[in-house]
Amino acid sequence: MNTPYFDNVLTSKPEVPAPGFALVAAAELGAVKGIIDVTVDDELATIDTVAVHPDYQHQGLGRALLTEARARVSALGVPTLDAWTRDDPATLSWYRAMGFTESQHYLHVYANYYADVSEPDRAISERRVGLRPMTAFLHASLENEQPMREQFARVHVCRRFAMDVL
Numbered sequence: 001m002n003t004p005y006f007d008n009v010l011t012s013k014p015e016v017p018a019p020g021f022a023l024v025a026a027a028e029l030g031a032v033k034g035i036i037d038v039t040v041d042d043e044l045a046t047i048d049t050v051a052v053h054p055d056y057q058h059q060g061l062g063r064a065l066l067t068e069a070r071a072r073v074s075a076l077g078v079p080t081l082d083a084w085t086r087d088d089p090a091t092l093s094w095y096r097a098m099g100f101t102e103s104q105h106y107l108h109v110y111a112n113y114y115a116d117v118s119e120p121d122r123a124i125s126e127r128r129v130g131l132r133p134m135t136a137f138l139h140a141s142l143e144n145e146q147p148m149r150e151q152f153a154r155v156h157v158c159r160r161f162a163m164d165v166l
């Protein structure tokens with residue numbers, strides 16, 4: 001699927017512990033059209049995953065999943081629903097259209113030997129003897145965006161979207 005988290009591939013779907021929940025939009029024969037997973041930690045509910053199969057996007061399914069999730073979070077008495085995402089323009093448009101407010105930005109930086117052989121050494125100051133870094137995933141503050149983009153081929157702005165649900 002065209003998720004901005006395409007490198008975060010799992011071999012099975014993680015369990016969502018209660019009072020969090022996982023909703024599935026299914027076709028008549030049981031095929032999965034879309035999912036939303038929400039974890040709840042005290043006063044905060046977080047969308048861990050929201051995805052609609054590409055064949056069914058732009059038909060209101062994402063909105064329907066969010067509407068139901070929002071009602072359940074509200075019924076739990078949890079005041080805030082949030083989500084973290086990167087810089088995929090379509091995804092950002094969707095969160096904004098759904099009424100989320102954007103805040104809190106930081107960088108996801110990938111240092112990869114195959115992008116540029118010197119990238120891992122730019123990210124890691126001291127090598128361990130016998131090990132050569134090939135790839136590293138790092139966090140950085142937004143104020144360092146320009147130097148990070150100059151030094152690494154792949155940099156994402158990661159951001160929080162949040163809404164009041166009560």
Ligand SMILES: CC(C)(COP(=O)(O)OP(=O)(O)OC[C@H]1O[C@@H](n2cnc3c(N)ncnc32)[C@H](O)[C@@H]1OP(=O)(O)O)[C@@H](O)C(=O)NCCC(=O)NCCS
Binds near residue numbers: 061062
């Ligand atoms: C983001 C996603 C869940 C939205 O689901 P969806 O079912 O396609 O969205 P909906 O049809 O419910 O959209 C509702 C409204 O959001 C807005 N919207 C949706 N996609 C949009 C886009 N690409 N650009 C601009 N606005 C958009 C529109 O206002 C739309 O209303 P409309 O029906 O009048 O067009 C879906 O596109 C998806 O699975 N994307 C890939 C996975 C992903 O990026 N997940 C989030 C990772 S953090």
